[in-house]
Amino acid sequence: MDTTCTHCHAPDPTGSTLCVPCTTTLTGQLLELPRMFAGLGMLLTPSMATGQGRGGKGGPAPLPLNDHAFDHRQEFDVVYGWLKAVHDARRLQGPRLTGDALTRLHTAVAGLVAHMPWIVATWPGAGDLAQEIGELHRSAATVVDPDPRPRGRRLGHCQSIDPSGAICGAVLWLAPGEQVARCDWCSMAWPPATWMQLRAWQTENAA
Numbered sequence: 001m002d003t004t005c006t007h008c009h010a011p012d013p014t015g016s017t018l019c020v021p022c023t024t025t026l027t028g029q030l031l032e033l034p035r036m037f038a039g040l041g042m043l044l045t046p047s048m049a050t051g052q053g054r055g056g057k058g059g060p061a062p063l064p065l066n067d068h069a070f071d072h073r074q075e076f077d078v079v080y081g082w083l084k085a086v087h088d089a090r091r092l093q094g095p096r097l098t099g100d101a102l103t104r105l106h107t108a109v110a111g112l113v114a115h116m117p118w119i120v121a122t123w124p125g126a127g128d129l130a131q132e133i134g135e136l137h138r139s140a141a142t143v144v145d146p147d148p149r150p151r152g153r154r155l156g157h158c159q160s161i162d163p164s165g166a167i168c169g170a171v172l173w174l175a176p177g178e179q180v181a182r183c184d185w186c187s188m189a190w191p192p193a194t195w196m197q198l199r200a201w202q203t204e205n206a207a
Contacts, residue, residue, distance in 0.1 A: 003016070003017075005017075005018055005019035005127070006018060006126050006127025006128075006164075007019075007022045007026075007126070007131060008021070008022050009162065009163055009164075016120045016121055017120060017121070017122065017123055017124065017127065018119070018120045018126045018127070018130060023120050025130070025134070026116075026129070026130045026133055026134070027113060027116060029133050029134060029136075029137040030079075030109050031109065031113065033076065033105060033137065033140075034102060034105050034106050034109060035144075036137070036140040036141065036144045037073060037076055037101070037102060037105050037140075038102055039140075039143075039144040040073045040140060041073065041102070073101075075136055075139060075140075076101075076136065076140075078132055078133075078136055079105060079108045079109065079112070079133070079136070080095075080104070080108050082112060082129050082132070082133070083095045083097075083108045083111045083112055086111075086112065086115050086118075086119065086123070089123060089125070090115070090118065095107070095108065095111055127164070128166075131166065134185075135169055135170075138170065138171070138185075139171075152173050152174045152175045152176045152178070153173065153174040154171065154173055154174075155172040155173065155174055155181050155190065155195060155198065156171075156172055156198065156199065156202045157169050157170065157171060157172065157202060158170045158171075158172050158183040158186060158188055158190075159198055159201040160183065160186050160188035168185055168186045168188065170183050170184060170186065172190060172198075179191070179192065
């Protein structure tokens with residue numbers, strides 16, 4: 001019997017909670033997270049290049065830490081939360097995450113990938129997992145793997161709502177020369193007449 005993917009909502013003949021393309025994307029994004037986390041860590045290290053200012057002892061002043069990279073690294077805690085949720089749903093002992101932050105992330109990712117057959121087959125939370133990991137991956141990629149093409153003007157986050165009531169949340173860009181912003185994730189179009197309401201919704205959600 002056909003079911004509907006809990007993430008993309010496309011018909012799925014396998015009866016799974018996630019369709020094959022969404023499962024493949026989710027697994028690939030999970031496996032890339034440790035590399036992206038390490039890349040953000042490199043951005044946190046102050047540059048030792050010579051600057052124009054002076055340090056306290058007459059040497060060059062190091063550049064400040066990248067606060068944006070720090071904020072993104074904090075977001076990776078969601079991975080640990082999802083692994084714990086899977087363990088709770090399967091009535092397993094809580095996951096043991098030891099070592100430094102990168103080691104713990106490797107362990108959490110490996111745990112989620114190991115549980116993927118069960119997640120895809122039966123777990124109602126699979127769609128939310130795919131959504132949050134996708135958002136984390138896209139957010140980190142804006143810093144670690146920025147698109148070299150001109151992105152244009154950033155309008156904030158897409159506020160379209162899917163059939164489940166979830167807000168898309170992907171970053172919206174108005175491409176150079178374009179008059180309408182289109183979400184790369186859900187394909188929702190945002191013409192200029194909607195931008196004021198878009199900002200109002202974002203402010204309301206942030207509050």
